[in-house]
Amino acid sequence: MSDTQAPARSTGALVPPLGEHLTTAATRAALRLQNRLLHSARDHLGAQGFVELLPPIIGPVTDPGVRGAKQIDIDYYGHRYKLMTSAILYKQASLLAFDKIFYVSPNVRMEPLETAGTGRHLVEFHQLDVEIAGASRDEAMRVAENLLAHVAGQAADQAGAELATLGRDPGALRKETGLPFDRLSHREAVEALHRLGHPQSADAEIGWQAEELLSAQFDRPFFVTDYQKGSRGFYDRESREEPGVLRNFDLIAPGGYGEISSGSEREHDYARLVTRMRETGENPEKYGWYLALARKGLPASAGFGLGVERLVRYVAGLSSVWQAAAYPKLAGVVSP
Ligand code: AMP
Numbered sequence: 001m002s003d004t005q006a007p008a009r010s011t012g013a014l015v016p017p018l019g020e021h022l023t024t025a026a027t028r029a030a031l032r033l034q035n036r037l038l039h040s041a042r043d044h045l046g047a048q049g050f051v052e053l054l055p056p057i058i059g060p061v062t063d064p065g066v067r068g069a070k071q072i073d074i075d076y077y078g079h080r081y082k083l084m085t086s087a088i089l090y091k092q093a094s095l096l097a098f099d100k101i102f103y104v105s106p107n108v109r110m111e112p113l114e115t116a117g118t119g120r121h122l123v124e125f126h127q128l129d130v131e132i133a134g135a136s137r138d139e140a141m142r143v144a145e146n147l148l149a150h151v152a153g154q155a156a157d158q159a160g161a162e163l164a165t166l167g168r169d170p171g172a173l174r175k176e177t178g179l180p181f182d183r184l185s186h187r188e189a190v191e192a193l194h195r196l197g198h199p200q201s202a203d204a205e206i207g208w209q210a211e212e213l214l215s216a217q218f219d220r221p222f223f224v225t226d227y228q229k230g231s232r233g234f235y236d237r238e239s240r241e242e243p244g245v246l247r248n249f250d251l252i253a254p255g256g257y258g259e260i261s262s263g264s265e266r267e268h269d270y271a272r273l274v275t276r277m278r279e280t281g282e283n284p285e286k287y288g289w290y291l292a293l294a295r296k297g298l299p300a301s302a303g304f305g306l307g308v309e310r311l312v313r314y315v316a317g318l319s320s321v322w323q324a325a326a327y328p329k330l331a332g333v334v335s336p
């Protein structure tokens with residue numbers, strides 16, 4: 001742990017007009033860095049046998065586990081479809097074709113207005129979405145930490161000019177993203193928050209402010225595992241040994257940057273999925289195509305989604321995630 005402070009956040013009100021944003025040296029450096037991070041992620045995953053698929057953009061249902069954010073409906077020939085808030089359901093389905101897949105997938109979430117100034121929420125963003133048949137939660141965590149260490153190391157080695165423009169020291173970046181990363185259970189994270197004087201409930205989601213506080217205590221990325229049922233989507237598998245605890249994780253960037261990835265072992269059993277849907281207030285009838293696949297047999301799996309703009313923000317040391325997007329959209333801010 002360190003006594004690092006959270007990065008100063010810049011608010012949505014500061015987003016310049018697009019013509020100005022796209023021509024600043026800082027935006028160009030951040031976007032070149034994004035390009036390099038995506039290249040090295042593709043190389044790294046490809047070398048391990050992952051197949052990149054093109055992601056879905058619309059579907060009859062999408063990920064309901066997006067706390068506070070609204071989904072967007074579209075009219076699909078008289079049927080109500082959704083823009084993807086995340087491609088989780090399709091990731092599980094894709095394992096019927098291949099054992100290891102990834103996407104770089106676009107997501108749209110109508111985040112609440114108050115997120116415009118958090119420095120970490122966009123309305124339109126992208127995930128590096130990874131899914132692995134037969135993997136455990138801990139195996140997925142190893143894939144996630146290797147991926148982050150690899151792409152950050154490659155950026156430190158090869159993106160010196162971009163990092164210099166953005167004021168990020170490549171040596172420090174390489175050092176802080178060296179493996180392995182610490183692992184805290186949700187319970188340990190709650191205890192750490194109590195020591196910091198934050199009244200975190202032991203069986204609730206850790207909100208972004210508390211997470212920022214926790215993240216500011218660390219000088220290297222770390223995992224928080226075992227979030228409580230109720231805080232996450234129906235697809236995060238519940239522990240058989242510890243009912244109420246989910247086999248999931250968040251990967252959290254240090255220095256106040258906060259969550260950059262969430263992942264889990266997935267529920268794939270038809271009856272348990274229906275129960276979990278009901279428990280999370282979802283109507284199973286809406287999930288017809290997905291439950292039909294589950295009834296026939298979806299592969300067991302684990303995986304994660306790593307936010308691309310949040311990754312760039314952290315690697316580049318940017319004060320706000322919009323600085324890592326070519327066409328930033330923040331809650332309530334009308335922009336092209
Ligand atoms: P979630 O499904 O909410 O855990 O999202 C998966 C990952 O996507 C997160 O770990 C973030 O890196 C990224 N992410 C989620 N919501 C947003 C957002 N509103 N803006 C930017 N990135 C996001």
Ligand code: MG
Pocket residue numbers: 250259261262
């Ligand atoms: Mg998450």
